[in-house]
Amino acid sequence: MERIGDVLKKKRLDLDISLGQSAEETMIASRYLESMENSDFSPFPGNVYARGFLRRYAEYLKLEEVEIQKLLSQYKAEQEDESFSQTEKKIDVKTTVLRNVRANKKNLYLYSTIIIIAFLIAGGILGAIIIPFLGREPKIDIDQSKLLSQEELMRKSKQPEKKKETRLEIKPVIIKGVLLEGNAFEEVWVQVQIDSGKNKEILIKAGEKIKWNAKGKICLTMGNAGAIAWKFNSKAIGTLGKTGIAKTMLFTPKKMQTVIKKELPVPIPSLSSKEEEKSLTENKEKQETDTIVSFQEQAMREKNTTQTTEERTKTQ
Structure with missing residues (x-):
């Protein structure tokens, strides 16, 4: 064969x-x-x-x-x-x-x-x-001046030993920048933005290798999330999603996350031209009515003031 x-x-x-x-x-x-x-x-x-x-x-x-x-x-x-x-x-x-x-x-x-x-x-x-x-009795010469008293031995045995504190200095691991590497299985369209630079559109062919470096972030959009196997900061993460699914990811020095585009709020429908004209007319009529009432109240106050003054003059 x-x-x-x-x-x-x-x-x-x-x-x-x-x-x-x-x-x-x-x-x-x-x-x-x-x-x-x-x-x-x-x-x-x-x-x-x-x-x-x-x-x-x-x-x-x-x-x-x-x-x-x-x-x-x-x-x-x-x-x-x-x-x-x-x-x-x-x-x-x-x-x-x-x-x-x-x-x-x-x-x-x-x-x-x-x-x-x-x-x-x-x-x-x-x-x-x-x-x-072992059968012989040994002769032991004891120097009494060098023996400690029983009380001193008891006192020393009761004293707790001081424990030495051991401090471990933990140095924080500092991750500098973003490193993104990829290996394409098939042809795929991508859009990439490195830090605050411009968006770049690239057509990557099957078998090609990609490598991007950034100081703060890499924003990546793929037309087919399953077309490339990735490494993020030298750690294999595989593909970003299923084959045939478009996806946008944001990579920073400490993590990666999916970017979801927010939908704009639905605008509130405005009044029709006739309803708007009717509302303006009603507001105008209300203002004119309030003005007339205000003038009438002012005239009544002036009339009452004049009558009071005349009465005081006659009395004097």
Whole structure:
């Protein structure tokens, strides 16, 4: 059975197409095409991407659907065989380790027995030497001036020991700037704003790598959130969302968050021209009525004041 890579390479050479031309027309990086023609699928991030790129390249080379399905089935079988062989290797390693452990246990028992016997022999020899001296009463000269009284010993024993306080200095971890790195699985449109700079629109092709640095923030909008795997400050975070979903993210030195655009409030409908004219007329009539009433009240006050003055004059 021919290898997958041999079938692809033979078909490309029959069509008289270069590897660079294939990469440009399929929008697949040339290193991925070269890996597929070498039957090496390790550079792909997973089986889903490998199968997708294999189908796209086979369709580009105008292979029949039957041949494409055959290649996909062959790829699946090879992956299963590789997984099974890795499992067998793990089992062999475990078996070897168990054998070594058992052998080490036997050696350990042997060494332990030899050591115990050696201690017993040494103990017997020391006992034969020391026991004759134990029967003698030793003479002890005690200098009374150097002995501490019982009270002093009791007093010192009751005094608590001062514990030394140990202080741990915790230095805060300072995160400087924002580092955003990405690896594109497929072609995708993005818009990026670094710090307070202008928005830049970029069309990123499959297989390309991106790297942006910022002092304060990076605002990123993607037309397809599942098209790029990201690293935020050297930590892998994967894709920003599901395939086919547009998303906007804000990255700062300490965190990342989804940006949700707020909807504008619905404006309150204004009055129609007739209703507005009617309201203005009513306000005008009310103002005129209030003015007339005010003049009438002022005239009455002046009349009462005049009558009071005349009455006072007659009285005098």
